[in-house]
Amino acid sequence: MLRCFKADLHIHTCLSPCTELDMSPMRILTAAKKKEIDIIGICDHNSSENSLAVMNAAKKMNINVFPGMEVTSQEEVHVLALFDEIENALKLQEYVYENLPGENDEEAFGMQIIVNEKEEVLGSNNKLLIGATTIPLEKIIQTIHSLNGIAIASHIDRESFSIIAQLGFIPDNLELDALEISPAITPEEAKKRYSNDYPITCSSDAHYPDDIGKAFTSFLLKDGTVTEVKKALKNEDGRKLIH
Secondary structure, eight states: OOEEEEEEEEEOOTTSTTSOTTOOHHHHHHHHHHTTOOEEEEOBBTBOTTHHHHHHHGGGTTOEEEEEEEEEOTTOOEEEEEOSOHHHHHHHHHHHHHTOOOBOOHHHHOOOEEEOTTOOEEEEOOBOTTSOOSSOHHHHHHHHHHTTOEEEEOOTTSSSSSHHHHHSSOOTTOOOSEEEEOTTSOHHHHHHHSOSSOOEEEOOOBSSGGGTTSSOEEEEESSSSHHHHHHHHTTOTTOEEOO
């Protein structure tokens, strides 16, 4: 039986240097539960190191957690990568790390904290997660798909790090699964502003607990998996976006 799932597919943890340190697994899940969010996507900058902690913490909370990341391409375009399996998220992470230059400066950019499901600090990530990889956008999307993930262009309505801001248009050769808009714009406005056939998703891009669920997408699905979301984005087997 199909039912409605509320999904916020773009949430950062304390691993991202631009977030608050209280973006811990339980704080994120508690906020999502309060907003009646069924599915969350963990999308830290260029890393999935905190995804498993959130997945483990969510096991008794009836919230589906998609492991993933927000990859920054060579062109400085942000792309969400979301998976069903943590193993595939970590394979993408390995590829990203191999092509991510620089080291983090905590005083300049902030701390990058790795935690477990008990919210114990395991260490910090020294890579420049806020930086751009040397991977072209098209290759990032291809790699995400090769790992059975979905690729969504992040916050296309923003003036920085969006595909529109960086490239000025959406190239025809890109096989994006959807375009994400920020809470600042409605799906109806987006469809008028960006004339294309891509599905539109809404997410919070939460960097603070109170931001979680401020924007979300409603899907008609059988269960809360990336596989089902893929079908919804293609309007397959009765699955669909219902915003």
